[in-house]
Amino acid sequence: MPDVVNVIDVHKHYRLGAEDVHALRGVCLRVEAGRFVAIMGASGSGKSTLLHLIGGLDLPDAGRILVAGEDLTQMTDRQRTLFRRRRMGIVFQAYNLLPTLTARENVMLPLLVDGQPIEAIERRADELIRLVHLDRRTAHAPSALSGGEQQRVAIARALLNSPDLLLADEPTGNLDPGASLEIWHLLRRLADETRTTIVMVTHEAAAAAYADRVHVLREGQFAGVIESEGKGDAALVASRYQELAG
Ligand SMILES: Nc1ncnc2c1ncn2[C@@H]1O[C@H](COP(=O)(O)OP(=O)(O)OP(=O)(O)O)[C@@H](O)[C@H]1O
Ligand SMILES: [Mg+2]
Numbered sequence: 001m002p003d004v005v006n007v008i009d010v011h012k013h014y015r016l017g018a019e020d021v022h023a024l025r026g027v028c029l030r031v032e033a034g035r036f037v038a039i040m041g042a043s044g045s046g047k048s049t050l051l052h053l054i055g056g057l058d059l060p061d062a063g064r065i066l067v068a069g070e071d072l073t074q075m076t077d078r079q080r081t082l083f084r085r086r087r088m089g090i091v092f093q094a095y096n097l098l099p100t101l102t103a104r105e106n107v108m109l110p111l112l113v114d115g116q117p118i119e120a121i122e123r124r125a126d127e128l129i130r131l132v133h134l135d136r137r138t139a140h141a142p143s144a145l146s147g148g149e150q151q152r153v154a155i156a157r158a159l160l161n162s163p164d165l166l167l168a169d170e171p172t173g174n175l176d177p178g179a180s181l182e183i184w185h186l187l188r189r190l191a192d193e194t195r196t197t198i199v200m201v202t203h204e205a206a207a208a209a210y211a212d213r214v215h216v217l218r219e220g221q222f223a224g225v226i227e228s229e230g231k232g233d234a235a236l237v238a239s240r241y242q243e244l245a246g
Contacts, residue, residue, distance in 0.1 A: 002069070004165050004197040005031035005054055010063030012049050023049045024060070025220040031165075036191035036198040036230060038208035040241060041217030047201040048169055050217070054199060055090050055167050056080040068164040085110065089158030089166045093173035095150040097142040097157075103149075104129060104138040107156045114161075121160075128156040131194075132186060148179030155186065159196070166190070168200040172207060184210040188230055205238035216244040 007029040014021040023046045031037050041047050052058045053065055056072045065072045068087060072080055084090075097106045107125040112118075129138055132152040142150050151171060158166055168187070172180035188210045190196045200211060208214040214226040214237060224244040228237050 001032040001034065003030045003066070004033050004035075004068055005029060005199060006064075006066040007050070007054065008064040008066070010050070010053060010060040010065060012046075012053065012058075012060050023220055024053075027063070027217075027220070027222060029215060029222070031197060031199060033197055034191065034195040035213065036187060036196075036211045037200070038211035038214045038228070039199065039201045039217060040203060040205070040208045040214050040226075040237075040245075042245060043203065045217040046220045047203075047217055051167055051169050051199065051201045054165075055088060056084045057090075085114070086161055087164045089161065089163040091151070091154050091158050091166070091168040091171050093170040095142070095147075095154045097150055097153055099142055102139050102141060103134060103145065103153045106142065106153050107160060110157060110160050124160060125156070128159050131159075131190075132156045146179065147175050148182055151175065151179075151183055152186065155183075155190075159190075164197065166196050166198045168198065170201060170203070172202075172204075180207070184232070188232075191230070205241055206232075206234040208241075209234045209237045214241070216241060218245055 007027055010024055010027045012024040014023055027050060039047050053060050059073060104125055107128060108121050111121045129135060132155055134152055137145060137149055172183050184207055187198055191198055202208050209228050209232045210230055211228055212230050214228050216223045226237055226240040
C-alpha cells in the first residue's frame with residue numbers, strides 16, 4: 001500500500017516572546033492508505049501541532065510532510081489551501097457548523113463554495129448523511145441536534161470531497177461516553193467500509209483502541225507504537241500507553 005501520510009524528521013518551534021517551545025523534535029510518521037491511526041500523548045506532547053502540520057494549516061521549521069505523495073512544504077500558501085480543500089477533510093473538537101444552515105446544507109457547504117453543480121453535491125451529501133446515520137435529522141439546524149449528531153454532520157462535511165485523508169483532533173472531546181462511542185464506531189466503520197485513511201488525535205485509550213495502530217507522542221517525539229488492531233480493547237491500549245508515556 002502506498003503511504004498517504006509521510007512525515008519526515010519534522011521539527012516545530014513556537015516562539016512566545018523570549019520563550020522558545022520546541023513542540024516537535026524530529027518526528028517521523030508513515031500512514032498507509034486505508035489505515036486508521038491514532039496519535040496519543042499527554043497534554044502538550046505535540047499532538048495538535050502535528051495534526052495541524054499534516055493538515056497543511058501550518059508549516060514545520062524543518063523536515064518534510066507528504067500527503068498522497070505531494071510535499072506540503074514545497075507548496076505556496078494558495079496551493080496548500082487548495083490541496084487541503086480538495087484532498088483532505090478535517091474534524092475538530094468543536095463542530096464548527098454554521099448555525100443558520102440546516103444539517104444537510106452544512107454538509108454541502110464545502111462543494112458549494114467550490115462552485116460545483118448542485119445536483120451532484122446534493123446526491124453526495126445525502127449519501128454521506130445516510131452513511132453517518134442522520135437521515136432523519138437533515139432539515140434540522142445545528143442547535144436542534146445533540147453534540148454527537150453535530151459531530152456526525154461535521155464528519156459528513158469533511159468526507160464530502162472524498163478526501164485522501166481524514167484528520168480528527170479530539171473529535172469526542174466535548175461528548176459524553178455514549179455519543180463518543182458512536183463516533184469511534186463510525187470512524188472504524190469508515191475505515192473498514194470506505195477504506196478512508198484516518199489520523200485521529202486523542203488522549204483517551206478508549207478512543208485510540210478503535211484505531212489499527214496507536215503512535216505515542218512524548219514531549220515532541222514518538223515514544224513507540226501500540227498495535228491496537230481496531231478492536232476497541234481500551235485496557236490493552238491503556239496499559240501499553242502507561243509503559244510508553246512513562
Ligand atoms: N500557537 C502556539 N504558540 C505557542 N506555543 C504553542 C502554540 N501551540 C502550541 N504550543 C505549545 O506547543 C506544545 C505542544 O502543544 P500541542 O497543542 O501540540 O499539544 P497537544 O498534545 O495537542 O495538547 P492537548 O492534549 O492539551 O491538546 C505545548 O507546549 C504548547 O504550549
Ligand atoms: Mg491538542
